Amino acid sequence: MHAYRTHRCGDLRLSHVGETVKLSGWINRKRDHGGVLFIDLRDTYGVTQCVVDEGSPLLAHAEQWRNESVITIVGKVRARPGESANTKLPTGEIEVYIDEADVQSAADVIPFQVAEDDGAGEDLRLKYRYLDLRREKMQKKIRLRNEVTASIRRRMIEQEFQEFQTPILTASSPEGARDYLVPSRLHPGKFYALPQAPQQFKQMLMISGFDKYFQIAPCFRDEDGRADRLAEFYQLDVEMSFVTQEDIFNTVQPVIEGMFEEFSDFTGTKHKIEWLPHLRYEDAMLKYGSDKPDLRNPLEIVDVSDVFARDDVEFKAFKGVISKGGVVRAIRAPKVSDRPRSFFDKLNNWAQSEGAPGLGYISFSEGEGKGPIAKFVPEAAQIQLKESAGLEDGDAVFFICDQKSKAEKMAGLARDAICDAMGNREKNIYKFCWVVDFPMYEFDETTQKIDFSHNPFSMPQGGMDDLENKDPLGVYAYQYDCVCNGFELASGAIRNHKPEIMAKAFGIAGYGKDVLEKEFGGMLNAMRYGAPPHGGCAFGLDRMIMLLADEPNLREVYAFVMNGQYEDQLMNAPSDITPEQLKDLHIKLNVPKEIKTEKAA
RNA sequence: GCGGGCGUAGUUCAGUUGGUUUAGAACGCCGCCCUGUCACGGCGGAGGUCGCGGGUUCAAGUCCCGUCGCUCGCGCCA
Secondary structure, eight states, X not given: XXXXXXXXXXXOOGGGTTOEEEEEEEEEEEEEOSSEEEEEEEETTEEEEEEEETTOTTHHHHTTOOTTOEEEEEEEEEEOOTTOOOTTSTXXXXXEEEEEEEEEEOOOOOSSOSSSOOOOOHHHHHHTHHHHTTSHHHXXXXXXXXXXXXXXXXXXXXXXXXXXXXXXXXXXXXXXXOOOEEEOSSSTTOEEEOOSSSXXXXXXXXXXXXXXXXXXXXXXXXXXXXXXXXXXXXXXXXXXXXXXXXXXXXXXHHHHHHHHHHHTTTTSSOOEEEEEEEEEHHHHHXXXXXXXXXXXXXXXXXXXXXXXXXXXXXXXXXXXXXXXTOEEEEEEETTXXXXXXXXXXXXXXXXXXXXXXXXXXXXXXXXXXXXXXXXXXXXXXXXXXXXXXXXXXXXXXXXEEESHHHHHHHHHHHHHHHHHHHTOOOOSEEEXXXXXXXXXXXXXXXXXXXXXXXXXXXXXXXXXXXXXXXXXXXXXXXXXXXXXTTEEEEEEEEBOOOHHHXXXXXXXXXXXXXXXXXXXXXXXXXHTTTOOOEEEEEEEHHXXXXXXXXXXXXXXXXXXXXXXXXXXXXXXXXXXXXXHHHHHTTOOOOOOHHHHHHHHO
């Protein structure tokens, strides 16, 4: 007989009755009835009820075993007597009568419960992650993660993609997020950087002629965290040669859609999958106030600046902003005019908590406009408003007035707040959409300069011609995002594979040829020896799993993960290192004093 | 860097307008009882610097200030 087990804890059925078996696992729960003791033995495959009774010399020992101890038992499988079968368990028709038992590892009193969700805080769960991971819910999510990556690999390979690994120790690159840096021992004063993404490597693989690349790539970015952002994360990274933007969509969309379809009932509720028509970036910003709109929210934003600019409208709060170049955006909330005053007040309070002066509105009932602002908008203007916003009797309309970019953003937030207040966000559906035609450049208010708005390697639409002849802020890029339920799932572009267009594009953003050569010389050189037109995208693997598992944050879909401050309480990272290590790396610390003393105290 | 929320037993939480000798509950833990449970049940017990520091007050878990920790967001993140 095997040293530890003949079967797994989810294996045994009525057909095994009479067999002598050996099982190993964790004590999930005990039920001690004095003369008879039930032990639920658990492994990742299931739970089997094991029994000791007064006839056994083991009884006195077994009563002492604590939950979560690891034991090995040998015993006979028998049918549960009488009515005592448990239909909730796959193994519920049998039990194992324990003849021999070994305690492989006794457990101390555990800091939180494994067999049930006792609501333990996240900091504790992360500190004792190995216990947290024993819980059924975590086992399921980690299994989901495994199955999702396997499914993606299978689907990509079926489409003739080749999987690559690319360097983890690489060069710092100037654009984008802050890099994680690794000091070099062999090269004093020099540093490697961990890749923010394998961007340049995958492009060079295209230049190398591989045609269809993918990688489930670790990426590292040293910026502050969010529920959907971590220091290290994984992307399904994709790149293809000789393709247009639509070719890329048509290739990756079935992979993502098929994978989502495969796991869309993970939560126990089947989710529909819907892929909406492409959305232009500018339209997204106007209609939804976001470049990653949640399209389960049916509300749309319209511009009604014209209405409030009319001479017969006397609402000074808005007029003042409009005269300084501002805009008024409106959100129609259908059939809410009969809601109590508190409905509108709550939204107003919400807007103030977001730093807005308030959230003005007019509600229409019995053909009449009502609400605090209505008296400033005469009937003729109300008619124009109704037409612009598609208002019907019984509707209300909310207003946001500010300078364009601020108004867009606030309207986007208000759109979600109103939707939630109304309770009409669509459920049990994944609504996907490609957001396309991102602007190549944007005006940076803080530096008062034109800069790349997304990836500087993107190909400008219209190529050299547009760069030379158009207002830079009017140049679009072949740059796109894939959006699902309010998350940016992917970002991608057709790349700029022509060095001369690259030079021009960087020049417009204020980077000279010397800078370009210094920072991206390797990439530029590669383009000079025959570069195919190419493009790709990268999907946030963790965000996709988070959506499928219906979890509110990324940390829930990793086995091991840092907390919100990017500290790992389990492994104690980041940590101090020895003076010898620092010396090897030619590094002297220069830590601000107050930080030192805080940490010491 | 900034803002919101939270911090009371091992865990999750309650704790009224500041006011009664010993700050409660559930789960967990320890002891005793119980032969058919499966969230077993019953009786009993241990367990607290109310995050920390200061202040107001006759009196602070409760009010004020500071600070630390966790969390969500803003900035940041092509």
